[in-house]
Amino acid sequence: MSATPTPTRDLLMFVVFAAAVLTMPMWLAPIGAGYPDLLQKFAIYGLFATGFNLLFGLTGYLSFGHAAFLGVGSYTAVWTFKLLGMNPIPAAIMAIAASGIFAVAIGFVSLRRSGIYFSILTLAFAQMSYNLAYSVLTPITNGETGLRVLRSDPRLFDAAGQGDGPLVSTLFGIEMSGYPGFYFCAVLLIIGFFIAQRIFRSPFGTMLRAVKSNQNRMNYTGLNPRPYTLAAFVISGMYAGLAGALLCITDPLAGAERMQWTASGEVVLMTILGGMGTLLGPILGAGLIKYFENIFSAFNEQTLHRIFGFLPDFLETPVVAITSLFVGEGWQLTLGVLFMLIVIFLPGGIMEGFSRIGRMFRRSSGAKGSHQTAPAE
Amino acid sequence: MTLIRKPLSRRSILRSGAAGGLVLATPTIFTSRAWSAGYLNEPTGDTVTFGFNVPQTGAYADEGADELRAYQLAVKHLNGEGDGGMLSTFSSKALGGNGINGKKVAFVTGDTQTKSDAARASAKRMIEKDGAVMITGGSSSGVAIAVQSLCQEAGVIFMAGLTHSNDTTGKDKRANGFRHFFNTEMTGAALAPVLKNVMGADRRAYHLTADYTWGWSQEESIKKYTEQLGWETVAAVRTPLGAGDFSQYITPVLNSGADVLVLNHYGKDMVNSLTQAVQFGLRDKMVNGKQFEIVVPLYSELMAQGAGENVKGILGSSNWDWKLSDAGTQAFTKSFGQEYGFPPSQAAHTCYVQTLLYADACQRAGTFMPSEVGKALEGFEFDGLGNGPTLYRAADHQCFKDVLVVKGKENPSSQYDLLEVVEVTPRAQVEYPAELLGGELGSYNNGV
C-alpha cells in the first residue's frame, strides 16, 4: 500500500480483487492449480488469514491459538448438518456464532495480558481444545476419525430429501462440492475482504492501530483499549469460524488436527509471509503455502523426468536428482527456504516486494514510498 | 528408472507449464470431468491413472516411502516391465503384463502428512485434476477412514494400505472401499492363544493404550480374547498420542501386581514406550513368581528398527513377513530386493497386493467402473500373494487370510532381519461374522 488510500482507490482495489478471485479457475489453471479443491482451499484459508490479520496486523496481538476457532467452526458446522440439514447457510451462521462465543471467552481471559504472555495463553487454550477433542471429547468430536454426517443422523429438515446419494452440503439443490463450492467460498471471501477493508479504513481500525503503536499513550489519554482489542479478537475469531465452516461445507468432515498448534502456526506464517497489516498480503501468503503443500508435494521422479525430458540424458539425471530433493517428500524444504529468502530480502513480506516493484516504476516521477526498510544483509 | 512416456497430453502440458512458466492450456473448467462418461474419470486415452496417497512427511514418512516403492514396482509389473513379481504366482491369470484392459498404468503421488485434511486434499487433487480412477495408500486408520469416505462420496475405488483399526471395514466401512490388511479383531484372535501357550493362562495384564480410535479398538480386542483364556486385566490406562516420555505411565505398572504389559501403541509411541518400559527394568522383573512380559500387539519392521534391541523376544502380530517361504513371498521379495537393495516391509507388501488385486478385478470386469470392479472383488478367492488362500469377503470388503504371530529376533543376521515368525495362525481361527463390527456398506457410487 504505497499510496494513500482514497475511496476511489479502495473501490478499484475491491473490484479488481473480486474479479481476480472469481476468475481464479481460469488464470490458475496454467500453473496446475485450477481444480476445485485447491481453489476452495485458497478462498477458505485466504478468509482465515484475512481475519487473523485483523487482529495481528492491526493491533499487533499475536494469537498463537487461532486454529481453535477454525476447529470450533468446523465442529459446529458438521453438528448443524447432522441435526438440522445439509443447507450451508445455517451451518455457516451457527459456526460464526459458536466461534464468536468461544472467542469472547478466550479473548476476555487472554487479553488481560499482552505480548508473549498473550500468545502463550491463546496457545494454551488451543492446545487444550485439541488434546481434549482428540481423546476424551470423542463422543462430540469423533476423535481421530473426525466428525462426519451419517445417514442415520436426524437432519430435521431434509432427512427424507436425500436418498442414496452422497451426503454433501446443498444450497437450493446445488451441491457445494466442486466448482459451485468454490464460488460459494469465493463470494464469502469477497464479502470478508470487503468487511476487512471497511474495518481498515474506519475509526475503529485507526483505534486498533493506536493500540499497536503505543498502548500506554492510549491509556494516558483516558481510552481503555481492552474493548477495542476484544472486539478485534472476536471478529477475527468469527472469520476463523466461518473458514472452518466452509471447510466442512465443501467437504463434510471435521478433524481435531485442525486445532493443533501447527495449524495455528500456519496462519501466522501465511500472514507474515504475505505481509502483516496489509489487506492482500495474508491472502497471497495463504495461497502460496497451500500451493506448495498441494502441488509441490505431488511431483515425483516420473513427473520430473517428463518435465526435464527435453534435456540431454547426461544433464537430465543430475537435474532430476537435485530437483527431487525439493519436491515430493521434500516440499517442506522448499517452503522453509522460501520463508527465509522472503524474510531476508523482503522484510514486510510479499506485499513489500510488490510495493518495491511499484516504487521502481514510479522512481522517475519522483514519488517516494511509504516504507523505509533496511535490507537484512 | 524406466518410465511410461506419454505423448504430450493436456496434463503434461499443465505440468511443464507449472515448472517452466509456460502458459499454454485450456482452463480445466472447460475440459475436466467428461460428463458423458459412464463413470467418474473414465480413462479415454491409452493410459489409466492410479493415485498413490502416502505419508511423505511426518512420523510415518519412511513407511510411506516404502509403500511408494511397492506401488511403483506394482505398476512396472502390470505394464510388463521387470520380472513380473507376484504376477507369476498369483492364482488369477487374467493379467498379462500388458497393462489393464489394454491401457498402460500411469500414476500420480501425493503426501497425506498423516493428517485427514491433507490426505483428503491430496486425494481430491488426484480425482479432480489428475483423473485418477483409484486411490490407495495410508499409514494410519484415521486417515484411511477419512479418505475412504471421500472416495465413496466422489465415486472412485479406495484400496486401503496399512490400516489396522476395526472401523475401516467395520463401523466406517464403505462400498467403494476395500482392505487387504488385517485388523485388531484378528490380532486378538491370533495372538491370544500364543500368549497363553508362552505365558500361561493365569496372567494379570496391564494395558497402556494410545488415546484414540485405533488404540481403543486394539485394547478391546486384546482384552476380549485374553480374558476368554483366563487372563485378568488389572488396568487399562490411556496415554496421549505423541507423549514422548511415558515414564509417568510406566511407574504405576511396577507395583500394580500385573505381570504382563500390553502396549497398544503404534509408530513412534510404541518405539518410545517400549524403549522406556525396558529401561525401567520391567523385563527383568519377577511378579507373582512369574517372569514379567511385554506384548506389542501390532508390529512393523520400521518400529522394530526404531526400538532396536529392546524388541528382542517380544511377541506381536503382523500381516506378512518377507522371510515366509511360499512362492509368492519369495517372488515378491526377490523382485523388490533386486530393485531397491533391501527386503520389503509388510506395508509395502499390502500396498503391492492391493494394486495387483485392483488391476486383476478391472481386467476380469473388463471395465474400471467402480460398481463392476467392486463386484469382481467381492467374494474373490485367490492365492499366491504371500498370505496363502485368501478371501475378499463380500459382506464387509475385508480380506481374510492367515495371520502371523511374530517375535523380536534374539540374534538378527542383518538389520532387516529383526522379526521371526512364531506361528502362522490359520484363517479359520481369525474369521468373525461380518455383523460383529457393525456399520453398513451402502451401495456403490460411480460418481455420475
Add this chain to the structure above:
Amino acid sequence: MDVFLLQLLNGLDKGGAYALIALGLTLIFGTLGVVNFAHGALFMLGAFCAVSFNKLITLQKIIIDPTKTTAWGTPLEVRTPYAEAMFGDFGQWLVNYSVPVSIVLAIPVMLIIGFVMERGLIKHFYNRPHADQILVTFGLAIVLQEVIKTLFGANPIPQSAPDAVRGAADIGAMLGFQAGAIVYPWWRMVYLLFSAAIIAGVFAFLQFTTFGMVVRAGMADRETVGLLGINIERRFTIVFAIAAVVAGLAGVMYTPILPPDYHIGMEFLVLSFVVVVVGGMGSLPGAVAAGFLLGILQSFASMNEVKDVLPGIDQIIIYLVAVVILLVRPRGLMGRRGVMEN
C-alpha cells in the same frame, strides 16, 4: 507411598529435561529478545550429534561373500565395525559409551552451529519485528529438519545407554524400603544429575565471571552498557553459542530415553516456549523453576487415581497450569517488567 515417590522421581526427571531445554531458549528468547523457533532444531541437532558419532564408530567394513546370497539373489554382504577391528577392546568401550562420549563431539559442533547461526542470520534480526524473527527461524528449523531427514531418514534411530547404567536401580532397597518397590532407571538419574550440573554451570558462569556480569548488565539495559564502551553484541554471540550448546547437550543425553528422529525438536518446541514464558521472560531461575514445576505436576496428573476423577487431565495439565499461573502472576513466575510485553 511408593507410587507417590516414583511419580516424584518422574516429575524431577521430566523437570530436569524441561528446565534444560528451556534454559537455552530463555538465554536467546528472554535475554537476547529473539523469538527463536529454531530452538527445537538445536535440540534435534544435538541428538543427531550422538547418532552421527555412533554411526561413525560403528562404521562397518563390507565384505561381499560370493558363496552366500540374500533372499533376493544378490551376494551377501558381511559387515564388521571398523572400530572393533582397529582398536579392539577400546573400540568396544567406545561403542558402549558412545552417548556420553559424543558430548565431546557435540560441544564444538554446537558451538560452531550457534556461532554461525548468530553471525550469519540472527544478528541481523535483533532490531527486526518479532514477526520477521518467527518467520526466519521457523524457515531455518524446517530446513535443518529436512536436511537431517535426507541424511538419516524419518524413522527413529535407537541409541543405547552404556551397559553399566542400562538397567534400573533399586532405590527402595537403598533407602531401606522393601526391595523392588521403588526401582528407577540409572540413565534417568544420570540425566537428572547431568541437567542439574549444566544448569549450575550456566548460573555460575553468569553469576561469578566478569563476562557473565557484563552479559547480565546487557540484558538489563543494553543501551547503557553500550554507552560504557562495551561491545555487547560480541558477548551476545557467545551467549547464543552457549545456548546452542546447552540445547545440544540436552539432546545428546536424551537419546537413550527417546530414540531421536528428525522431528523430535518440533515436539519440544511448543513445550519449551510454554516453560520459558511460565517462568517469566528474562529470568533464568524462573525458567528452571517452571520446568520442574510443570514436570512434577504432569507426573502427578497422570496417576490413575487422578485420571479416574478428571479424565484427560494428564493431556492438558501443562497448559492448564500455564493459564492459571499467567493469570495469577502477570509476568509468569519471575518475569521482568517490560520484556516482550508488547
